[in-house]
Structures are given as structure tokens and as C-alpha cells.
Amino acid sequence: MNKPDTRIQKKNQAAILDAGLLVFSQFGFRGSTLDQVADEAGLSKPNLLYYFRSKEAIYTSLLAKLLENWLEPLRELDPQGDPVDELFAYAKRKLDMSQHFPRESRLFANEIIQGAPRIGDVLHGELRELVDEIAVVINGWVADGRIKDVDPYHLIFSIWALTQHYADFDVQVRAILGEVDPFDGAEKHLDAMLRGLLTP
Amino acid sequence: MNKPDTRIQKKNQAAILDAGLLVFSQFGFRGSTLDQVADEAGLSKPNLLYYFRSKEAIYTSLLAKLLENWLEPLRELDPQGDPVDELFAYAKRKLDMSQHFPRESRLFANEIIQGAPRIGDVLHGELRELVDEIAVVINGWVADGRIKDVDPYHLIFSIWALTQHYADFDVQVRAILGEVDPFDGAEKHLDAMLRGLLTP
DNA sequence: CCTGCCTTTGACCAGTTGGTCAAATTATTG
DNA sequence: CAATAATTTGACCAACTGGTCAAAGGCAGG
Numbered sequence: 391m392n393k394p395d396t397r398i399q400k401k402n403q404a405a406i407l408d409a410g411l412l413v414f415s416q417f418g419f420r421g422s423t424l425d426q427v428a429d430e431a432g433l434s435k436p437n438l439l440y441y442f443r444s445k446e447a448i449y450t451s452l453l454a455k456l457l458e459n460w461l462e463p464l465r466e467l468d469p470q471g472d473p474v475d476e477l478f479a480y481a482k483r484k485l486d487m488s489q490h491f492p493r494e495s496r497l498f499a500n501e502i503i504q505g506a507p508r509i510g511d512v513l514h515g516e517l518r519e520l521v522d523e524i525a526v527v528i529n530g531w532v533a534d535g536r537i538k539d540v541d542p543y544h545l546i547f548s549i550w551a552l553t554q555h556y557a558d559f560d561v562q563v564r565a566i567l568g569e570v571d572p573f574d575g576a577e578k579h580l581d582a583m584l585r586g587l588l589t590p
Numbered sequence: 591m592n593k594p595d596t597r598i599q600k601k602n603q604a605a606i607l608d609a610g611l612l613v614f615s616q617f618g619f620r621g622s623t624l625d626q627v628a629d630e631a632g633l634s635k636p637n638l639l640y641y642f643r644s645k646e647a648i649y650t651s652l653l654a655k656l657l658e659n660w661l662e663p664l665r666e667l668d669p670q671g672d673p674v675d676e677l678f679a680y681a682k683r684k685l686d687m688s689q690h691f692p693r694e695s696r697l698f699a700n701e702i703i704q705g706a707p708r709i710g711d712v713l714h715g716e717l718r719e720l721v722d723e724i725a726v727v728i729n730g731w732v733a734d735g736r737i738k739d740v741d742p743y744h745l746i747f748s749i750w751a752l753t754q755h756y757a758d759f760d761v762q763v764r765a766i767l768g769e770v771d772p773f774d775g776a777e778k779h780l781d782a783m784l785r786g787l788l789t790p
Numbered sequence: 791c792c793t794g795c796c797t798t799t800g801a802c803c804a805g806t807t808g809g810t811c812a813a814a815t816t817a818t819t820g
Numbered sequence: 821c822a823a824t825a826a827t828t829t830g831a832c833c834a835a836c837t838g839g840t841c842a843a844a845g846g847c848a849g850g
Contacts, residue, residue: 398817398827416704420621424808436810437828445808496703499758503696503703504616506761513765521766538786543767544779551755552748558699559750561706565713566721567743579744586738586786598797624838636840637798645838 403441405431407455410448415497418504419449450508453501456494457512463487464520464546473531474588481549481580488557489573495557521546537588545587552580603641605631607655610648615697618704619649650708653701656694657712663687664720664746673731674788681749681780688757689773695757721746737788745787752780 409430413422424445428435442448463483467476488495506513521543528542556563556572563572609630613622624645628635642648663683667676688695706713721743728742756763756772763772 396817396826402827418618418621418700418704421618421704422620423806425806434829435808436830439809440827499699499703500618502759502762503699504618504621506765510761510765513762517762518766518768538782540782541775541779543770544775547755547759547763547776548752548779548783550759551751555747555751555755559702559747561710562702562713562717563747565706565710566718568718570743575741575744576747579741579748582738582740583748583783583787586788587783588786596796602797623836625836634799635838636800639839640797 399441402431402433402437405433406438406441406448407452410452411493411497414449414452415493415500418500419445420504452497453508456498457509459487459491459494460498461517461520464524467524467527469527469530473528473537474585477528477537477545477549477588478581478584481553481584482577484549484553485556485573485576485580488553488555492557492560495554499554499558535590538590540587549584552583599641602631602633602637605633606638606641606648607652610652611693611697614649614652615693615700618700619645620704652697653708656698657709659687659691659694660698661717661720664724667724667727669727669730673728673737674785677728677737677745677749677788678781678784681753681784682777684749684753685756685773685776685780688753688755692757692760695754699754699758735790738790740787749784752783 406427409427409432410422412430413426416422417426422445424435424438427445427448428438431438438448442451463480466483467480501507501509524546525542528537528540528545531537532539532542556576560572606627609627610622612630613626616622617626622645624635624638627645627648628638631638638648642651663680666683667680671679701707701709724746725742728737728740728745731737732739732742756776760772
């Protein structure tokens with residue numbers, strides 16, 4: 391029977407996770423140091439380790455929290471809804487996440503680029519099953535002639551790619567756009583791409 | 591007057607750069623160690639540093655070489671050609687690079703995600719200018735009614751996103767596709783997306 | 791074989807890393 | 821307010837980090 395967290399525990403754990411998100415999302419696990427995280431959190435290093443067993447514990451805690459939110463938008467896709475609307479709504483949800491949670495997106499990107507050593511099983515398990523389910527739905531839409539003939543897997547990949555790009559490659563995007571806000575034009579472009587691809 | 595590299599120099603420099611590419615593309619600059627690179631290259635650490643001044647020198651040497659090849663496909667786009675063909679050909683070139691040079695793609699992705707500390711000036715300079723030029727061309731095509739009304743910048747972003755995704759998120763893509771080769775379906779899907787978006 | 795240069799290495803160094811620990815400080819509670 | 825529990829810290833450690841250096845080994849041309 392675990393005692394509930396005290397006010398101070400909640401505050402510090404949140405500060406550590408927030409700092410860890412910032413640091414790990416920028417440098418990856420191996421490129422980040424506990425001192426960086428501690429500084430960012432406004433705590434001493436030993437104090438960090440009072441709340442988390444190890445550097446690894448902070449990181450995996452972040453990853454676990456992230457994966458929940460990461461798969462959720464896909465689960466919300468409604469097989470009963472209008473195909474194009476549903477797929478665009480899903481893309482829009484992902485785009486919003488890139489806009490409002492870019493650090494989470496980059497943390498995920500770092501983990502994947504580095505070979506997903508800690509979440510490989512999730513990719514091969516939960517994620518794959520979920521995508522397989524959605525692929526069945528999309529294939530159904532194709533068979534019914536409600537959308538053009540597309541490969542459901544590559545369709546999903548393209549939605550991921552198009553939306554996450556704005557978070558992960560934020561620096562590059564802004565370097566090219568200058569003062570223009572990337573997310574102003576992104577949604578309209580995304581809508582045009584999906585409608586052009588899907589509308590029969 | 592620099593003496594030309596000896597056979598042994600060429601061999602070892604190539605081995606170091608190859609090893610560096612592998613290691614840095616996986617762990618990023620800060621997450622990689624000289625020992626890792628040395629092991630991978632089959633050399634001792636002091637021997638590495640006989641050929642390259644520092645860890646940084648290996649990394650920047652890789653980045654410089656990469657940037658050349660990175661911008662080239664965009665330069666090859668022919669303003670006189672058929673708009674849809676030209677844009678798809680460009681996308682195809684990028685997709686081929688993802689297939690055949692995934693480590694280069696991941697090295698670049700790592701650098702960008704981490705805020706592009708070493709190539710920020712290239713992004714704001716050379717890259718931005720080049721993209722601006724192409725944007726003028728694309729806007730011309732739009733004005734002539736040869737392609738649908740699209741934002742040239744987001745069009746280019748989407749080509750980058752769609753193609754690089756297959757290299758950078760390779761692990762995730764393969765986890766979902768299983769035995770299927772990602773690049774089999776990718777080209778067809780990319781073609782469908784661009785034609786759906788661009789064909790008037 | 792010998793001379794001079796290129797290459798390789800083992801030993802080493804100072805700074806950083808993740809992590810420990812006992813002691814000190816600060817809440818909380820009876 | 822006293823006692824107990826929770827929190828914070830400074831000192832410390834062993835392993836690892838990027839990098840140096842003098843000495844040794846190898847290899848060419850004469």
C-alpha cells in the first residue's frame with residue numbers, strides 16, 4: 391500500500407519530468423546528463439536521484455507517459471464516420487500534437503532514430519496491432535469505393551510523416567519560412583493532400 | 591602544397607568516416623564516443639586522432655560531405671520540365687536516398703532535431719535561398735494553371751517528410767510492415783499523393 | 791641494410807559522468 | 821514543542837570521456 395504523494399513530491403517529480411523532457415528530447419538519452427536535467431529542474435543531482443532511481447528511470451517514465459498519448463489519437467478514429475473526415479481529423483489531431491507538444495514528438499523521434507531500444511516491443515506489439523486494425527477499416531472503405539485505392543499502411547505512415555515533421559524538423563522549417571508561422575499553412579496543405587489522395 | 595594522401599591514409603580516413611557515420615547517425619554527436627567510432631573503424635583511439643584532430647572534426651567532416659549531396663537533388667529540378675513529372679522525380683530522388691543512404695538521413699535528422707547547432711547558418715542561408723528559388727518556379731506553375739494551387743513551401747516540406755520518414759523511422763516502419771519491404775509500396779503511394787495534390 | 795618518414799600504440803591526464811551516503815536541514819504530526 | 825519522517829546537500833567514488841605524448845614499429849627510397 392503506497393502512500394499518496396505529498397505536495398512537494400508531486401511538485402518535484404513534475405519538475406524533473408518536465409526538465410527531463412526538455413533535455414532528453416534535445417540530446418537523446420545518451421547525449422543527456424543528469425546535471426543538465428538537475429539544473430533545468432532547479433534541483434541538485436543527488437536530489438534528483440532521491441525521486442528517481444536513475445537516469446534511466448526518468449527517461450523510461452517519460453517514454454511510458456508519452457506512449458499513452460501517442461497511440462490515443464489513432465484509437466479515436468471512428469470506423470462508422472465519413473472516411474475522409476475521419477482520416478483528416480486524425481491527421482489534424484497529430485498536427486495539433488506537433489504544435490503543442492513538440493518536445494514529446496522529438497523525444498519519440500530520438501528514440502526511434504536510435505533504433506527504439508526501449509520501445510521496440512511496443513512497436514512490434516501494441517502499435518502494430520492497432521495499425522493492423524485501422525488498416526482493416528481503411529481497406530473496407532476502399533472496397534466500398536468510399537475512398538480511392540490506397541495502401542492503408544503507407545497512408546498512415548504519410549500522416550505520421552507529414553505531421554511530425556513540423557515538430558521534429560521545426561528548426562529547419564522555421565529557417566525557411568522566416569517569420570511565417572508553419573502551422574498556419576500546414577493544416578490547409580494537409581487537408582489538400584489527403585483530399586486529393588482519398589476523394590474518389 | 592599538400593602532399594596527396596597515401597593509400598593507407600585514404601583507407602583509414604574512409605574507415606573512420608564510415609564508422610563515424612554509423613555511430614553518429616545512431617546516437618547523435620553528444621551521445622557518441624570516440625571509442626565507439628574507433629572500435630567500429632577497427633583502429634585504436636589515438637590512431638583515430640592521428641587522422642582527425644578531434645571528435646568534432648570527424649563529425650563536421652561528415653556533415654559537410656552530407657550537405658553537398660543533400661541539396662543536390664533539389665538543384666536538379668528543371669523549371670522547363672513538366673511540373674508534376676519534375677516534382678515527382680525530385681521526390682523519387684529523395685526516396686532513393688532514404689533507401690540507399692539511411693545513415694546519412696539519420697545523421698541529418700539527429701542534427702536538426704538537436705537544434706542544428708552546427709548547420710544553422712546553412713539552413714538560414716544556402717538552403718533557404720535554394721528553396722525560395724524553387725518556390726518561385728512552383729508559384730509560376732500555379733499561376734499558369736499547370737498544377738493546382740498549392741503552397742510551394744509546404745509542398746517541399748511534405749516531400750521531405752514523406753521520403754525521409756522511411757529512413758529516419760525505419761525501425762517503426764519495419765515493425766509495422768513485418769516482412770514487407772517498405773520501399774515497394776512507398777514509391778507508388780508517393781506518386782498517388784503528389785498526383786492527387788497537384789494534377790489540376 | 792640504413793636512413794628518414796609515416797603510422798601505431800600504451801601509458802597517461804584532467805574533466806565529466808552516473809550514482810552513493812551519511813549528515814544536515816526542513817516539514818509534519820502527535 | 822518534541823519527535824518522527826521527509827527532504828536536501830556536500831563530499832565522495834569508480835568508470836568513462838576526449839585528448840596528449842613519447843616511444844616503438846613499419847615501410848619507403850637510396
